[in-house]
Structures are given as C-alpha cells and as structure tokens.
Amino acid sequence: MRKLTIDGREIEVAEGTTVIAAARALGIDIPHFCWHPELSVAANCRMCLVEVEKQPKLQPSCQLEAADGMVVHTDTPKVREARRAMMEYLLLNHPVDCPICDQAGECKLQDYYMLYDLKASRLWSEEGKVRKRKRAIFGPHVIYDAERCVMCTRCVRFCAEVVRDPVLIEVHRGDHSEIAVAPGRTLDHAYSLMTAHVCPVGALTSRDFRFQCRVWFLASTPTICPGCATGCNAFLDHHRGEAFRLRPRENPALNRSWLCDDGVLAFRLHNDHRLTAPELGRGDDARPVAWDEALAEAATLLRKVPKTQRAAVLSAEHSCEENWALAAFAREALGVERFFVTGRTAGTADDLLRHADKNPNRAGVRSMLGAEPEPLERLVDEATAGSIRGAVALGAAAATQGPAAAAGLLRLEALVSIAPRRGPLPEAAHVRLPSPSFAETAGTYVNARGQAQEFPQAMSPRGEALEVPDLLARLARRLDLGLPFRSAADVRAAVAPRLPRPAAEGGAP
Structure with missing residues (x-):
C-alpha cells in the first residue's frame, strides 16, 4: 500500500494506483480528456497536470503512480495556468459549434473552458483555422466531426483494447491530426456506440441520438438493460414520456463501463409499437x-x-x-x-x-x-x-x-x-x-x-x-x-x- 496526501487529504492506495485514480477515490476531480479508468494510459492531453512537492515540473497525474509520502496539489496557480494554456491550444482551431453540438451540456471541453480559459481566441482571423472533415460517416451508428476532435485517442484505445478490433487509427500530424477508419474498414462492430460514449467532446456522436433532444432536458434514471440476459447496469435518459438513450452505468463486477450497441438502442422497446388502450x-x-x-x-x-x-x-x-x-x-x-x-x-x-x-x-x-x-x-x-x-x-x-x-x-x-x-x-x-x-x-x-x-x-x-x-x-x-x-x-x-x-x-x- 502507498500513503500520499492530495490537497491536504491523506489516502492509502494499492501499489500501482495512479494519482488521478487516488484523487478520484477522494472525490477530487482532476480535469482530463484522454484518461479513462478502463483504458491504457496515453498521457497526451496534458490537462491532468498536477504539482508534486520536491518535483521540478508539473506531472501528468494519469501516468504518475502514487508513492509513499507524496504530496500533491491539484489546484495551484501554476497548475491553473498550465490548464488555461492547454485549453487555449485545444480551442485554437475548434469550431464554435456549441449551439448545434449534441455534446453541449455534457462536454468536458465546454466545462473546462468555463473553469480555466474564458478568454477570446488570440488567433487573428477565422481564415487561419485548420479546416477538417465535418460529417464523416464512420459506420451505421457513428458520425465523426474532425474539427471538434481533441485527439484524446479514447476511441482508438477502446476499439483496440476492449473490443480487440483496431478499426480506428490516427492519421496526419500536428494540428492536422485526426481519427480515421482503417482502410477498407467500417466502424460496425457490436460496441461501436461506445466510441461516442467515451468521446469527451462532440467529435464522435450517435447517429440515432443526433439532434433529438438537448441533454439538459433529459432526466436520468438508473435501470437494467432489457436487451439480453447479461443484465448490464445502465442509465435511461428520458423526457416527457419518451426514452432517448441508454448509457452504461459503471459496475466493475458485471459490465464495467460498457454497453453493446443493442443495449444502447434497447430504449426503443419503450418507444416503438406501443399499445396504449385495450x-x-x-x-x-x-x-x-x-x-x-x-x-x-x-x-x-x-x-x-x-x-x-x-x-x-x-x-x-x-x-x-x-x-x-x-x-x-x-x-x-x-x-x-x-x-x-x-x-x-x-x-x-x-x-x-x-x-x-x-x-x-x-x-x-x-x-x-x-x-x-x-x-x-x-x-x-x-x-x-x-x-x-x-x-x-x-x-x-x-x-x-x-x-x-x-x-x-x-x-x-x-x-x-x-x-x-x-x-x-x-x-x-x-x-x-x-x-x-x-x-x-x-x-x-x-x-x-x-x-x-x-x-x-x-x-x-x-x-x-x-x-x-x-x-x-x-x-x-x-x-x-x-x-x-x-x-x-x-x-x-x-x-x-x-x-x-x-x-x-x-x-x-
């Protein structure tokens, strides 16, 4: 076991636990795009940087393992300035799509902008922005907007590590980087909608849910997926008597953090072909x-x-x-x-x-x-x-x-x-x-x-x-x-x- 202090609070965690996971156990939210508890560490978004006493530079908390006696600060002026700079870089070429983006209301980029940036872009002209694909059909259920993508690679790692089907890849370099479907492939495996679920921004969205309802109108109720005998834990999102989607509810012993496509779409059992009178x-x-x-x-x-x-x-x-x-x-x-x-x-x-x-x-x-x-x-x-x-x-x-x-x-x-x-x-x-x-x-x-x-x-x-x-x-x-x-x-x-x-x-x- 390793005992460390995060923002003045002590916690003891198992060997190999990362600082971001330890902070999560304390209820401390360290901003992040690329980290996911079920995926490998990429450490490429640099939003989770924290200050560690006796360390000369800020450290990525998703990659840093907890150590005995470690003292971590997650919200110092130095940390906030690093996050603000990272947000400015991510927003440099980002489109102002929030009014029409399905992720609005549950978007990490939107939330972190309000927390750390709140400044107008220093890019002198809209014409200087890098233009990318806006409506790329990745598969029967998923659509991709490359201009909204922050290249966290969650979707790439999910397909390769969880589904064991590396159908999504990274292409190009620098600010021209984007996600693509491997040549000759389609994103059509049985868990394709989870790529939209793990996406922290509005880059990957569900073609079924697209433009259907604003998320702030949705009520969310814990339920059990009715799609098969596995019994995955889920949240049912609904509004005015109509169901709009099922989302995975974390249960490490059963479905972890995932649902299959049939499960995500099982809300249709509530909406379709209803008998409403004898x-x-x-x-x-x-x-x-x-x-x-x-x-x-x-x-x-x-x-x-x-x-x-x-x-x-x-x-x-x-x-x-x-x-x-x-x-x-x-x-x-x-x-x-x-x-x-x-x-x-x-x-x-x-x-x-x-x-x-x-x-x-x-x-x-x-x-x-x-x-x-x-x-x-x-x-x-x-x-x-x-x-x-x-x-x-x-x-x-x-x-x-x-x-x-x-x-x-x-x-x-x-x-x-x-x-x-x-x-x-x-x-x-x-x-x-x-x-x-x-x-x-x-x-x-x-x-x-x-x-x-x-x-x-x-x-x-x-x-x-x-x-x-x-x-x-x-x-x-x-x-x-x-x-x-x-x-x-x-x-x-x-x-x-x-x-x-x-x-x-x-x-x-």
Missing part, C-alpha cells in the same frame, strides 16, 4: 375499447374454456413481479396447471457482454414459477391439436415464429394478451390489455449469472396502460374469483424470498 379483435380487425368492455370480454372468453384446457404464458422479457403475479392469477383464479414461456428469439453472443439469450429475465421466470416452464412451441402444438383452447399471455414477443406458429395461436378459442407493445402474441389475441414498458414500472430481473437486480420506475405508464398486478386484480373481480395479492406491495413481498442473491450495485452517473 383492444378487442384479432389482427387488422382490432378496435380500441374501454377497460370495462375489454375485461368483460376477457372474462367471458376464459369462462368458456375448461380449466384443464387453460394455460398461462410467462414472459422472459418481463420482471419477476409481473411474472409472479400472472402465475399466481393463473393458478388461483383460473386453475391453470400448464405454464409456458416466451420471449425474443436467441441471437449472437460474445465474450465481452452480449448473451445469446436476448431476454433479461428468463432465470427470473424459473425462480418465480419454481419449475422450468414449457417452451412456447409446445403450446402451439397443443393448440393446433386442440388440447389447449385458452391462454393468458404476458409479453409481445413469440419465441417461435412463422406461418405454422401463427396458425397454431389462431386456433386458440380464448387468447388474452397483456403486453406493452404490439407483436406476434398480441396480434393473435382476442383481447389485448396494455401494460407498462420496462421504463414505466419498477421490478427485478435475474440475469444469466443468477443475480437479482432491481430497477426503479422511470416514467408514468403511457395512455391507459395498467400495472400487471392491478390489471389482473380487476380481471379476477370480473371472474368473481380471489387472488393471493391485493397490491403491488403484496407482490413484492411474495417475490422477495424467491429471488437469488442480489448483484452488486452500479455507480453514479
């Missing part, structure tokens, strides 16, 4: 109705099906609380003995973050049911054969697709769908009951490691959507049947002992 009718014949009419029709259809021919479909997309509520309703109110599970179909996996199971809570479904649910394919087969005639289904996705699956679902005489958005299951249903999206309800997912992770509600349910426990309680009353829960609090209390160990919590924004 509907009756299948396919194109569906029409919106009042809740009372929808619940009455659902109750009538379910009563016509014998208990032995009823089933429940749980959802690997939905929370433990929603799945437990449906399982309890199906057992107690409908007498169901057959439980199936659906969700999004399997996809691509890798050894970094992506899991082949594209559902966040398949393990949670097993925990809530206390057994392995049957696959949806079996329900389709039995519906086709006529041995199952009615079902209540949670979720929009159908794990089995194609003409045969659709025909099998259409053979059901009573299919009641509870879902936040349109999809194969709601389209085949006689009654569609809108529920909240992952962003509109609080709950728990259990990831592929068996870790339970809670997430809070970020927004109010859209339209007439009802929380699943409330919706099921109303349907049970229509059926003149009782339930083992009366409120969401009852559901949480019942779910808690069925959950595996909790996962470590993620960090702050």
Whole structure:
C-alpha cells in the first residue's frame, strides 16, 4: 500500500494506483480528456497536470503512480495556468459549434473552458483555422466531426483494447491530426456506440441520438438493460414520456463501463409499437375499447374454456413481479396447471457482454414459477391439436415464429394478451390489455449469472396502460374469483424470498 496526501487529504492506495485514480477515490476531480479508468494510459492531453512537492515540473497525474509520502496539489496557480494554456491550444482551431453540438451540456471541453480559459481566441482571423472533415460517416451508428476532435485517442484505445478490433487509427500530424477508419474498414462492430460514449467532446456522436433532444432536458434514471440476459447496469435518459438513450452505468463486477450497441438502442422497446388502450379483435380487425368492455370480454372468453384446457404464458422479457403475479392469477383464479414461456428469439453472443439469450429475465421466470416452464412451441402444438383452447399471455414477443406458429395461436378459442407493445402474441389475441414498458414500472430481473437486480420506475405508464398486478386484480373481480395479492406491495413481498442473491450495485452517473 502507498500513503500520499492530495490537497491536504491523506489516502492509502494499492501499489500501482495512479494519482488521478487516488484523487478520484477522494472525490477530487482532476480535469482530463484522454484518461479513462478502463483504458491504457496515453498521457497526451496534458490537462491532468498536477504539482508534486520536491518535483521540478508539473506531472501528468494519469501516468504518475502514487508513492509513499507524496504530496500533491491539484489546484495551484501554476497548475491553473498550465490548464488555461492547454485549453487555449485545444480551442485554437475548434469550431464554435456549441449551439448545434449534441455534446453541449455534457462536454468536458465546454466545462473546462468555463473553469480555466474564458478568454477570446488570440488567433487573428477565422481564415487561419485548420479546416477538417465535418460529417464523416464512420459506420451505421457513428458520425465523426474532425474539427471538434481533441485527439484524446479514447476511441482508438477502446476499439483496440476492449473490443480487440483496431478499426480506428490516427492519421496526419500536428494540428492536422485526426481519427480515421482503417482502410477498407467500417466502424460496425457490436460496441461501436461506445466510441461516442467515451468521446469527451462532440467529435464522435450517435447517429440515432443526433439532434433529438438537448441533454439538459433529459432526466436520468438508473435501470437494467432489457436487451439480453447479461443484465448490464445502465442509465435511461428520458423526457416527457419518451426514452432517448441508454448509457452504461459503471459496475466493475458485471459490465464495467460498457454497453453493446443493442443495449444502447434497447430504449426503443419503450418507444416503438406501443399499445396504449385495450383492444378487442384479432389482427387488422382490432378496435380500441374501454377497460370495462375489454375485461368483460376477457372474462367471458376464459369462462368458456375448461380449466384443464387453460394455460398461462410467462414472459422472459418481463420482471419477476409481473411474472409472479400472472402465475399466481393463473393458478388461483383460473386453475391453470400448464405454464409456458416466451420471449425474443436467441441471437449472437460474445465474450465481452452480449448473451445469446436476448431476454433479461428468463432465470427470473424459473425462480418465480419454481419449475422450468414449457417452451412456447409446445403450446402451439397443443393448440393446433386442440388440447389447449385458452391462454393468458404476458409479453409481445413469440419465441417461435412463422406461418405454422401463427396458425397454431389462431386456433386458440380464448387468447388474452397483456403486453406493452404490439407483436406476434398480441396480434393473435382476442383481447389485448396494455401494460407498462420496462421504463414505466419498477421490478427485478435475474440475469444469466443468477443475480437479482432491481430497477426503479422511470416514467408514468403511457395512455391507459395498467400495472400487471392491478390489471389482473380487476380481471379476477370480473371472474368473481380471489387472488393471493391485493397490491403491488403484496407482490413484492411474495417475490422477495424467491429471488437469488442480489448483484452488486452500479455507480453514479
């Protein structure tokens, strides 16, 4: 261990810890562009210079390892003057794009200018500025503005070190330097949007988020990525009921500081194809109705099906609380003995973050049911054969697709769908009951490691959507049947002992 003093405060850190990391542990923010805790040290931006007693020159704190007895000062006049000079150099050719730049409001260059520079440029003419590429398409998700780039090389190191795909390179020299895509390549790997995330300025931006919303309008809520079974910790940024992006939330034990592109874009599960009111009718014949009419029709259809021919479909997309509520309703109110599970179909996996199971809570479904649910394919087969005639289904996705699956679902005489958005299951249903999206309800997912992770509600349910426990309680009353829960609090209390160990919590924004 090494004991040092930073701005009058003592701290003991492990051998090999850098001064900037030690300061961060004390809550002292040393300005930086190129340093990132998950990447190698570049020491090229020179913004993190600090004064160390008994050292003749300022030292880059990102590169300087802590030593016993070291005394560090991070905010002396000498340090501030060095940072001011560095800012003047960086801003010499920088465009005045802040009013149209997506990074405005969360830009380190903007913040440090207000702290250290606050002076007009000494460059005598705008014509003397070095001109570079302004809208270079690097890949399907990322666009590059070379004039805004401070050449911190975070993006280059991220691709080479984390993704192990050195698709980004440095080209040219001096103030003509810029980032480029390697010849014959495109920035299209599964983590390309993280290059925009690690960019401290507005050089690399998301083509999806570009010009969509000013960041100071966005509220940020900690959540769990709904994109796959890894369960990455994330922040959901939203405004007036619409989700705009997911950002990684630091969790060293799980996703570190990263999200895959599918995870970043998983906010679309909240925005797209939403069901906002109850509907009756299948396919194109569906029409919106009042809740009372929808619940009455659902109750009538379910009563016509014998208990032995009823089933429940749980959802690997939905929370433990929603799945437990449906399982309890199906057992107690409908007498169901057959439980199936659906969700999004399997996809691509890798050894970094992506899991082949594209559902966040398949393990949670097993925990809530206390057994392995049957696959949806079996329900389709039995519906086709006529041995199952009615079902209540949670979720929009159908794990089995194609003409045969659709025909099998259409053979059901009573299919009641509870879902936040349109999809194969709601389209085949006689009654569609809108529920909240992952962003509109609080709950728990259990990831592929068996870790339970809670997430809070970020927004109010859209339209007439009802929380699943409330919706099921109303349907049970229509059926003149009782339930083992009366409120969401009852559901949480019942779910808690069925959950595996909790996962470590993620960090702050």
